[in-house]
Amino acid sequence: MAASPRVRNALTLFSARDCVVCHRVRLVLAAKGVTYELVAVDPLNPPEDLVDLNPYSSVPTLVDRDLVLYAASVVSEFLDERYPHPPLMPVDPLSRAKLRLAMLRIEHDWVPQVQAIQHGSKSQAEAARKRLKELLLQTLPVFKDSKFFFNPEMSLADCAMAPIVWRLPVLGISLPKEAKPIEDYGMRIFRSPGFARSLTPEEKGFRDI
Known part of the structure:
Protein backbone atom coordinates (compact mmCIF):
# COMPACT_ATOMS: atom_id res chain seq x y z
CA MET A 1 0.00 0.00 0.00
CA ALA A 2 1.37 3.42 -0.89
CA ALA A 3 2.19 5.94 1.82
CA SER A 4 -0.03 8.95 2.36
CA PRO A 5 1.20 12.27 0.88
CA ARG A 6 2.20 13.51 4.34
CA VAL A 7 4.84 10.81 4.79
CA ARG A 8 5.68 9.89 1.19
CA ASN A 9 9.11 11.56 0.99
CA ALA A 10 10.41 11.02 4.54
CA LEU A 11 11.44 8.15 6.75
CA THR A 12 8.65 8.13 9.29
CA LEU A 13 8.07 5.98 12.33
CA PHE A 14 4.67 5.63 13.95
CA SER A 15 5.42 4.77 17.57
CA ALA A 16 3.67 4.71 20.92
CA ARG A 17 5.18 6.89 23.65
CA ASP A 18 5.80 3.90 25.93
CA CYS A 19 5.96 0.64 24.03
CA VAL A 20 8.73 -1.88 24.45
CA VAL A 21 8.60 -3.07 20.83
CA CYS A 22 8.48 0.49 19.46
CA HIS A 23 11.46 1.31 21.63
CA ARG A 24 13.26 -1.61 19.98
CA VAL A 25 12.93 0.01 16.56
CA ARG A 26 13.82 3.47 17.86
CA LEU A 27 16.99 2.00 19.34
CA VAL A 28 17.95 0.50 15.97
CA LEU A 29 17.43 3.89 14.33
CA ALA A 30 19.47 5.61 17.04
CA ALA A 31 22.30 3.08 16.74
CA LYS A 32 22.42 3.74 13.01
CA GLY A 33 22.31 7.52 13.47
CA VAL A 34 19.34 7.77 11.12
CA THR A 35 17.24 10.92 11.01
CA TYR A 36 13.51 10.30 10.84
CA GLU A 37 10.13 11.78 11.67
CA LEU A 38 8.55 10.35 14.80
CA VAL A 39 4.76 10.28 14.92
CA ALA A 40 3.54 9.62 18.46
CA VAL A 41 0.50 7.35 18.44
CA ASP A 42 -2.10 6.33 20.98
CA PRO A 43 -2.51 2.63 20.11
CA LEU A 44 -6.10 2.70 21.34
CA ASN A 45 -6.94 5.59 19.04
CA PRO A 46 -4.69 5.31 15.97
CA PRO A 47 -4.60 8.26 13.57
CA GLU A 48 -6.24 8.01 10.16
CA ASP A 49 -2.83 7.98 8.44
CA LEU A 50 -1.83 4.84 10.31
CA VAL A 51 -5.16 3.13 9.67
CA ASP A 52 -4.73 3.78 5.95
CA LEU A 53 -1.12 2.54 5.89
CA ASN A 54 -1.26 -0.55 8.05
CA PRO A 55 -4.12 -3.08 7.94
CA TYR A 56 -3.55 -3.81 11.64
CA SER A 57 -3.16 -0.14 12.67
CA SER A 58 -0.30 -1.38 14.85
CA VAL A 59 2.89 0.21 16.08
CA PRO A 60 5.69 0.33 15.24
CA THR A 61 5.00 1.13 11.61
CA LEU A 62 7.77 2.45 9.40
CA VAL A 63 7.23 4.39 6.19
CA ASP A 64 10.13 4.80 3.76
CA ARG A 65 8.74 6.64 0.74
CA ASP A 66 6.27 4.15 -0.79
CA LEU A 67 7.34 1.27 1.42
CA VAL A 68 5.31 0.53 4.55
CA LEU A 69 6.58 -2.00 7.09
CA TYR A 70 5.20 -3.15 10.43
CA ALA A 71 6.15 -5.66 13.13
CA ALA A 72 9.28 -4.76 15.09
CA SER A 73 11.28 -7.76 13.85
CA VAL A 74 10.61 -6.98 10.19
CA VAL A 75 11.32 -3.27 10.62
CA SER A 76 14.52 -3.87 12.59
CA GLU A 77 16.06 -6.23 10.03
CA PHE A 78 15.07 -3.92 7.18
CA LEU A 79 16.79 -0.98 8.88
CA ASP A 80 19.94 -3.01 9.50
CA GLU A 81 20.13 -3.84 5.80
CA ARG A 82 18.98 -0.44 4.57
CA TYR A 83 21.58 1.36 6.71
CA PRO A 84 24.48 -1.12 6.92
CA HIS A 85 26.80 0.89 9.20
CA PRO A 86 27.31 0.00 11.92
CA PRO A 87 26.14 -3.57 11.27
CA LEU A 88 23.86 -4.99 13.97
CA MET A 89 24.00 -8.61 12.84
CA PRO A 90 27.06 -10.87 12.57
CA VAL A 91 28.32 -11.95 9.17
CA ASP A 92 28.29 -15.73 9.53
Missing part, protein backbone atom coordinates in the same frame (compact mmCIF):
# COMPACT_ATOMS: atom_id res chain seq x y z
CA PRO A 93 24.99 -17.63 9.08
CA LEU A 94 25.29 -19.64 12.31
CA SER A 95 25.67 -16.58 14.53
CA ARG A 96 22.87 -14.80 12.69
CA ALA A 97 20.57 -17.78 13.20
CA LYS A 98 21.38 -17.90 16.93
CA LEU A 99 20.61 -14.22 17.32
CA ARG A 100 17.32 -14.60 15.44
CA LEU A 101 16.32 -17.40 17.80
CA ALA A 102 17.24 -15.22 20.78
CA MET A 103 15.09 -12.40 19.40
CA LEU A 104 12.23 -14.83 18.78
CA ARG A 105 12.39 -15.91 22.42
CA ILE A 106 12.32 -12.28 23.53
CA GLU A 107 9.24 -11.61 21.38
CA HIS A 108 7.35 -14.74 22.44
CA ASP A 109 8.41 -15.09 26.10
CA TRP A 110 9.60 -11.74 27.44
CA VAL A 111 7.58 -9.04 25.70
CA PRO A 112 4.16 -10.55 26.64
CA GLN A 113 5.20 -10.36 30.31
CA VAL A 114 6.05 -6.68 29.98
CA GLN A 115 2.74 -6.00 28.28
CA ALA A 116 0.79 -7.95 30.91
CA ILE A 117 2.43 -5.95 33.69
CA GLN A 118 1.61 -2.69 31.95
CA HIS A 119 -1.88 -3.45 30.71
CA GLY A 120 -3.20 -6.57 32.44
CA SER A 121 -5.31 -7.04 35.55
CA LYS A 122 -3.67 -7.03 38.97
CA SER A 123 -3.44 -10.82 39.04
CA GLN A 124 -2.12 -10.95 35.47
CA ALA A 125 0.49 -8.30 36.29
CA GLU A 126 1.63 -10.16 39.40
CA ALA A 127 2.01 -13.42 37.50
CA ALA A 128 3.84 -11.69 34.65
CA ARG A 129 6.16 -9.88 37.06
CA LYS A 130 7.11 -13.21 38.64
CA ARG A 131 7.63 -14.85 35.25
CA LEU A 132 9.75 -12.01 33.86
CA LYS A 133 11.99 -12.10 36.93
CA GLU A 134 12.38 -15.86 36.46
CA LEU A 135 13.34 -15.38 32.81
CA LEU A 136 15.94 -12.77 33.73
CA LEU A 137 17.54 -14.98 36.36
CA GLN A 138 17.48 -18.03 34.08
CA THR A 139 19.35 -16.01 31.46
CA LEU A 140 21.93 -14.66 33.91
CA PRO A 141 24.75 -16.89 32.50
CA VAL A 142 24.30 -15.21 29.11
CA PHE A 143 24.77 -11.76 30.63
CA LYS A 144 27.88 -13.01 32.46
CA ASP A 145 29.47 -14.62 29.41
CA SER A 146 29.36 -11.75 26.94
CA LYS A 147 29.55 -7.98 26.92
CA PHE A 148 26.35 -7.90 24.89
CA PHE A 149 23.42 -10.29 24.50
CA PHE A 150 24.62 -13.47 22.76
CA ASN A 151 27.20 -11.46 20.84
CA PRO A 152 30.55 -9.73 21.47
CA GLU A 153 29.24 -6.57 19.75
CA MET A 154 25.95 -4.74 20.05
CA SER A 155 23.33 -6.35 17.81
CA LEU A 156 19.63 -6.33 17.00
CA ALA A 157 19.17 -8.68 19.96
CA ASP A 158 20.35 -5.91 22.28
CA CYS A 159 17.91 -3.52 20.65
CA ALA A 160 15.17 -5.96 21.69
CA MET A 161 16.52 -6.72 25.17
CA ALA A 162 17.74 -3.32 26.41
CA PRO A 163 14.27 -1.68 26.37
CA ILE A 164 13.04 -4.44 28.70
CA VAL A 165 15.93 -4.00 31.13
CA TRP A 166 15.43 -0.22 31.00
CA ARG A 167 11.84 -0.67 32.18
CA LEU A 168 12.53 -2.98 35.14
CA PRO A 169 12.14 -0.28 37.83
CA VAL A 170 8.76 0.91 36.53
CA LEU A 171 7.64 -2.68 36.02
CA GLY A 172 8.18 -3.26 39.72
CA ILE A 173 10.99 -5.79 39.29
CA SER A 174 13.97 -5.68 41.61
CA LEU A 175 16.79 -8.14 41.06
CA PRO A 176 18.99 -9.79 43.70
CA LYS A 177 22.65 -8.87 44.11
CA GLU A 178 23.79 -11.89 42.12
CA ALA A 179 21.99 -10.45 39.09
CA LYS A 180 24.33 -7.45 38.94
CA PRO A 181 25.65 -8.57 35.50
CA ILE A 182 22.19 -7.76 34.10
CA GLU A 183 22.33 -4.23 35.48
CA ASP A 184 25.91 -3.85 34.27
CA TYR A 185 24.80 -4.99 30.82
CA GLY A 186 22.05 -2.42 30.80
CA MET A 187 24.32 0.41 31.86
CA ARG A 188 26.76 -0.31 29.03
CA ILE A 189 23.94 0.44 26.62
CA PHE A 190 22.03 3.07 28.61
CA ARG A 191 25.06 5.37 28.88
CA SER A 192 25.60 5.48 25.13
CA PRO A 193 24.45 8.61 23.25
CA GLY A 194 22.44 6.41 20.90
CA PHE A 195 20.31 5.01 23.69
CA ALA A 196 19.47 8.47 24.97
CA ARG A 197 18.29 9.42 21.47
CA SER A 198 16.00 6.39 21.38
CA LEU A 199 13.95 7.50 24.39
CA THR A 200 10.65 9.35 24.31
CA PRO A 201 10.10 12.00 26.99
CA GLU A 202 7.92 9.52 28.87
CA GLU A 203 10.60 6.80 28.81
CA LYS A 204 13.36 9.15 29.98
CA GLY A 205 11.70 9.27 33.39
CA PHE A 206 11.94 5.52 33.98
CA ARG A 207 15.48 5.73 35.38
CA ASP A 208 18.10 8.22 36.56
CA ILE A 209 21.46 7.56 34.90
Whole structure:
Protein backbone atom coordinates (compact mmCIF):
# COMPACT_ATOMS: atom_id res chain seq x y z
CA MET A 1 0.00 0.00 0.00
CA ALA A 2 1.37 3.42 -0.89
CA ALA A 3 2.19 5.94 1.82
CA SER A 4 -0.03 8.95 2.36
CA PRO A 5 1.20 12.27 0.88
CA ARG A 6 2.20 13.51 4.34
CA VAL A 7 4.84 10.81 4.79
CA ARG A 8 5.68 9.89 1.19
CA ASN A 9 9.11 11.56 0.99
CA ALA A 10 10.41 11.02 4.54
CA LEU A 11 11.44 8.15 6.75
CA THR A 12 8.65 8.13 9.29
CA LEU A 13 8.07 5.98 12.33
CA PHE A 14 4.67 5.63 13.95
CA SER A 15 5.42 4.77 17.57
CA ALA A 16 3.67 4.71 20.92
CA ARG A 17 5.18 6.89 23.65
CA ASP A 18 5.80 3.90 25.93
CA CYS A 19 5.96 0.64 24.03
CA VAL A 20 8.73 -1.88 24.45
CA VAL A 21 8.60 -3.07 20.83
CA CYS A 22 8.48 0.49 19.46
CA HIS A 23 11.46 1.31 21.63
CA ARG A 24 13.26 -1.61 19.98
CA VAL A 25 12.93 0.01 16.56
CA ARG A 26 13.82 3.47 17.86
CA LEU A 27 16.99 2.00 19.34
CA VAL A 28 17.95 0.50 15.97
CA LEU A 29 17.43 3.89 14.33
CA ALA A 30 19.47 5.61 17.04
CA ALA A 31 22.30 3.08 16.74
CA LYS A 32 22.42 3.74 13.01
CA GLY A 33 22.31 7.52 13.47
CA VAL A 34 19.34 7.77 11.12
CA THR A 35 17.24 10.92 11.01
CA TYR A 36 13.51 10.30 10.84
CA GLU A 37 10.13 11.78 11.67
CA LEU A 38 8.55 10.35 14.80
CA VAL A 39 4.76 10.28 14.92
CA ALA A 40 3.54 9.62 18.46
CA VAL A 41 0.50 7.35 18.44
CA ASP A 42 -2.10 6.33 20.98
CA PRO A 43 -2.51 2.63 20.11
CA LEU A 44 -6.10 2.70 21.34
CA ASN A 45 -6.94 5.59 19.04
CA PRO A 46 -4.69 5.31 15.97
CA PRO A 47 -4.60 8.26 13.57
CA GLU A 48 -6.24 8.01 10.16
CA ASP A 49 -2.83 7.98 8.44
CA LEU A 50 -1.83 4.84 10.31
CA VAL A 51 -5.16 3.13 9.67
CA ASP A 52 -4.73 3.78 5.95
CA LEU A 53 -1.12 2.54 5.89
CA ASN A 54 -1.26 -0.55 8.05
CA PRO A 55 -4.12 -3.08 7.94
CA TYR A 56 -3.55 -3.81 11.64
CA SER A 57 -3.16 -0.14 12.67
CA SER A 58 -0.30 -1.38 14.85
CA VAL A 59 2.89 0.21 16.08
CA PRO A 60 5.69 0.33 15.24
CA THR A 61 5.00 1.13 11.61
CA LEU A 62 7.77 2.45 9.40
CA VAL A 63 7.23 4.39 6.19
CA ASP A 64 10.13 4.80 3.76
CA ARG A 65 8.74 6.64 0.74
CA ASP A 66 6.27 4.15 -0.79
CA LEU A 67 7.34 1.27 1.42
CA VAL A 68 5.31 0.53 4.55
CA LEU A 69 6.58 -2.00 7.09
CA TYR A 70 5.20 -3.15 10.43
CA ALA A 71 6.15 -5.66 13.13
CA ALA A 72 9.28 -4.76 15.09
CA SER A 73 11.28 -7.76 13.85
CA VAL A 74 10.61 -6.98 10.19
CA VAL A 75 11.32 -3.27 10.62
CA SER A 76 14.52 -3.87 12.59
CA GLU A 77 16.06 -6.23 10.03
CA PHE A 78 15.07 -3.92 7.18
CA LEU A 79 16.79 -0.98 8.88
CA ASP A 80 19.94 -3.01 9.50
CA GLU A 81 20.13 -3.84 5.80
CA ARG A 82 18.98 -0.44 4.57
CA TYR A 83 21.58 1.36 6.71
CA PRO A 84 24.48 -1.12 6.92
CA HIS A 85 26.80 0.89 9.20
CA PRO A 86 27.31 0.00 11.92
CA PRO A 87 26.14 -3.57 11.27
CA LEU A 88 23.86 -4.99 13.97
CA MET A 89 24.00 -8.61 12.84
CA PRO A 90 27.06 -10.87 12.57
CA VAL A 91 28.32 -11.95 9.17
CA ASP A 92 28.29 -15.73 9.53
CA PRO A 93 24.99 -17.63 9.08
CA LEU A 94 25.29 -19.64 12.31
CA SER A 95 25.67 -16.58 14.53
CA ARG A 96 22.87 -14.80 12.69
CA ALA A 97 20.57 -17.78 13.20
CA LYS A 98 21.38 -17.90 16.93
CA LEU A 99 20.61 -14.22 17.32
CA ARG A 100 17.32 -14.60 15.44
CA LEU A 101 16.32 -17.40 17.80
CA ALA A 102 17.24 -15.22 20.78
CA MET A 103 15.09 -12.40 19.40
CA LEU A 104 12.23 -14.83 18.78
CA ARG A 105 12.39 -15.91 22.42
CA ILE A 106 12.32 -12.28 23.53
CA GLU A 107 9.24 -11.61 21.38
CA HIS A 108 7.35 -14.74 22.44
CA ASP A 109 8.41 -15.09 26.10
CA TRP A 110 9.60 -11.74 27.44
CA VAL A 111 7.58 -9.04 25.70
CA PRO A 112 4.16 -10.55 26.64
CA GLN A 113 5.20 -10.36 30.31
CA VAL A 114 6.05 -6.68 29.98
CA GLN A 115 2.74 -6.00 28.28
CA ALA A 116 0.79 -7.95 30.91
CA ILE A 117 2.43 -5.95 33.69
CA GLN A 118 1.61 -2.69 31.95
CA HIS A 119 -1.88 -3.45 30.71
CA GLY A 120 -3.20 -6.57 32.44
CA SER A 121 -5.31 -7.04 35.55
CA LYS A 122 -3.67 -7.03 38.97
CA SER A 123 -3.44 -10.82 39.04
CA GLN A 124 -2.12 -10.95 35.47
CA ALA A 125 0.49 -8.30 36.29
CA GLU A 126 1.63 -10.16 39.40
CA ALA A 127 2.01 -13.42 37.50
CA ALA A 128 3.84 -11.69 34.65
CA ARG A 129 6.16 -9.88 37.06
CA LYS A 130 7.11 -13.21 38.64
CA ARG A 131 7.63 -14.85 35.25
CA LEU A 132 9.75 -12.01 33.86
CA LYS A 133 11.99 -12.10 36.93
CA GLU A 134 12.38 -15.86 36.46
CA LEU A 135 13.34 -15.38 32.81
CA LEU A 136 15.94 -12.77 33.73
CA LEU A 137 17.54 -14.98 36.36
CA GLN A 138 17.48 -18.03 34.08
CA THR A 139 19.35 -16.01 31.46
CA LEU A 140 21.93 -14.66 33.91
CA PRO A 141 24.75 -16.89 32.50
CA VAL A 142 24.30 -15.21 29.11
CA PHE A 143 24.77 -11.76 30.63
CA LYS A 144 27.88 -13.01 32.46
CA ASP A 145 29.47 -14.62 29.41
CA SER A 146 29.36 -11.75 26.94
CA LYS A 147 29.55 -7.98 26.92
CA PHE A 148 26.35 -7.90 24.89
CA PHE A 149 23.42 -10.29 24.50
CA PHE A 150 24.62 -13.47 22.76
CA ASN A 151 27.20 -11.46 20.84
CA PRO A 152 30.55 -9.73 21.47
CA GLU A 153 29.24 -6.57 19.75
CA MET A 154 25.95 -4.74 20.05
CA SER A 155 23.33 -6.35 17.81
CA LEU A 156 19.63 -6.33 17.00
CA ALA A 157 19.17 -8.68 19.96
CA ASP A 158 20.35 -5.91 22.28
CA CYS A 159 17.91 -3.52 20.65
CA ALA A 160 15.17 -5.96 21.69
CA MET A 161 16.52 -6.72 25.17
CA ALA A 162 17.74 -3.32 26.41
CA PRO A 163 14.27 -1.68 26.37
CA ILE A 164 13.04 -4.44 28.70
CA VAL A 165 15.93 -4.00 31.13
CA TRP A 166 15.43 -0.22 31.00
CA ARG A 167 11.84 -0.67 32.18
CA LEU A 168 12.53 -2.98 35.14
CA PRO A 169 12.14 -0.28 37.83
CA VAL A 170 8.76 0.91 36.53
CA LEU A 171 7.64 -2.68 36.02
CA GLY A 172 8.18 -3.26 39.72
CA ILE A 173 10.99 -5.79 39.29
CA SER A 174 13.97 -5.68 41.61
CA LEU A 175 16.79 -8.14 41.06
CA PRO A 176 18.99 -9.79 43.70
CA LYS A 177 22.65 -8.87 44.11
CA GLU A 178 23.79 -11.89 42.12
CA ALA A 179 21.99 -10.45 39.09
CA LYS A 180 24.33 -7.45 38.94
CA PRO A 181 25.65 -8.57 35.50
CA ILE A 182 22.19 -7.76 34.10
CA GLU A 183 22.33 -4.23 35.48
CA ASP A 184 25.91 -3.85 34.27
CA TYR A 185 24.80 -4.99 30.82
CA GLY A 186 22.05 -2.42 30.80
CA MET A 187 24.32 0.41 31.86
CA ARG A 188 26.76 -0.31 29.03
CA ILE A 189 23.94 0.44 26.62
CA PHE A 190 22.03 3.07 28.61
CA ARG A 191 25.06 5.37 28.88
CA SER A 192 25.60 5.48 25.13
CA PRO A 193 24.45 8.61 23.25
CA GLY A 194 22.44 6.41 20.90
CA PHE A 195 20.31 5.01 23.69
CA ALA A 196 19.47 8.47 24.97
CA ARG A 197 18.29 9.42 21.47
CA SER A 198 16.00 6.39 21.38
CA LEU A 199 13.95 7.50 24.39
CA THR A 200 10.65 9.35 24.31
CA PRO A 201 10.10 12.00 26.99
CA GLU A 202 7.92 9.52 28.87
CA GLU A 203 10.60 6.80 28.81
CA LYS A 204 13.36 9.15 29.98
CA GLY A 205 11.70 9.27 33.39
CA PHE A 206 11.94 5.52 33.98
CA ARG A 207 15.48 5.73 35.38
CA ASP A 208 18.10 8.22 36.56
CA ILE A 209 21.46 7.56 34.90
